[in-house]
Amino acid sequence: MLVTLEGLDGSGKTTVWERLRADDEVEATFTREPTDSWYGEAVMRSIQNDGADSLAELFLYTADHAAHLADTVRPALEDDSLVVSDRYSDSRYAYQGATLADSDHFDDPLAYVKQVHEPWTRPPDLTVYLDLDPETAARRSGATNKFETAEYLADVRANYERLIDAEPDRFVRVDATQDPETVYEQVRDALA
Ligand SMILES: Nc1ncnc2c1ncn2[C@@H]1O[C@H](COP(=O)(O)OP(=O)(O)OP(=O)(O)O)[C@@H](O)[C@H]1O
Numbered sequence: 172m173l174v175t176l177e178g179l180d181g182s183g184k185t186t187v188w189e190r191l192r193a194d195d196e197v198e199a200t201f202t203r204e205p206t207d208s209w210y211g212e213a214v215m216r217s218i219q220n221d222g223a224d225s226l227a228e229l230f231l232y233t234a235d236h237a238a239h240l241a242d243t244v245r246p247a248l249e250d251d252s253l254v255v256s257d258r259y260s261d262s263r264y265a266y267q268g269a270t271l272a273d274s275d276h277f278d279d280p281l282a283y284v285k286q287v288h289e290p291w292t293r294p295p296d297l298t299v300y301l302d303l304d305p306e307t308a309a310r311r312s313g314a315t316n317k318f319e320t321a322e323y324l325a326d327v328r329a330n331y332e333r334l335i336d337a338e339p340d341r342f343v344r345v346d347a348t349q350d351p352e353t354v355y356e357q358v359r360d361a362l363a
C-alpha cells in the first residue's frame with residue numbers, strides 16, 4: 172500500500188513523517204520527493220534558482236519521480252511493504268500546475284501535468300492532506316525558497332482542492348493548524 176503526505180510548505184508533513192518513522196508500531200518504507208538521488212539534487216538546484224524555466228523544472232521533478240518509482244517505490248510495493256512518502260505526484264500537480272499557470276502553452280496546466288504522469292506513474296492508495304492556510308504555511312516554512320510565499324501557496328492550495336474534489340475517497344484531510352500531537356494522532360488514525 173502506498174500512502175502519501177501532501178500539503179503546503181510548512182504544513183507539517185516532515186514532522187509527521189519523522190514521527191511515523193520513529194514509531195515502533197509503524198512498519199514501512201519511508202521515502203520522500205524530491206529524493207536524495209542526483210535527480211533530486213538537480214531539482215534542488217532548480218528550486219534555489221529564481222529564474223529557472225517552469226517547464227524545465229516540471230520535467231526535472233518528473234525525472235526524479237520516475238527514478239523514485241523505479242528504484243524505491245515499486246520494489247518496496249512488490250515486497251508487500253507499506254510505503255509512506257513525504258510528497259509525491261500530487262505535489263507536482265499542485266505546485267507545477269501553479270507555476271505553469273502563466274505559460275501560454277496550456278489552458279489547464281494541472282490537467283497537463285497529470286496527463287504527463289498518467290501512463291506510467293503508480294497512484295497513491297491513500298493521501299493524507301495536511302490542510303493549512305497559505306499565510307501560516309509561508310510563516311512556518313520560513314520563506315526559504317521561491318515557492319514559500321503566501322500568494323503562490325494560495326494558488327497551490329486551490330490546486331490541491333481541485334485534486335481532492337476529483338478523488339474525494341483517496342484523500343483524508345487533517346487540519347494542520349492543530350497542535351502537532353493532535354495532527355499526529357489523526358494521521359495515525361487515517362493510516363490505521
Ligand atoms: N502542528 C503544528 N503546529 C505548529 N507548528 C508546526 C506543526 N507541525 C510542524 N510545525 C512546525 O512548522 C515548521 C515546518 O514543519 P515541517 O518541516 O514538518 O513542514 P513541511 O510540511 O514538511 O514543510 P516543507 O514542505 O517546507 O518541507 C517546523 O518548524 C515545525 O516544527
Ligand SMILES: Cc1cn([C@H]2C[C@H](O)[C@@H](COP(=O)(O)O)O2)c(=O)[nH]c1=O
Pocket residue numbers: 180204205218232258259260262263264266267316318319
Ligand atoms: C515534490 C515536489 C516538490 N515541490 C516543491 C515544494 C517545496 O517548496 C520544494 C521542496 O519540497 P520540501 O518538501 O520543502 O522538501 O519543492 C514542487 O514544486 N513539486 C514537486 O513535485
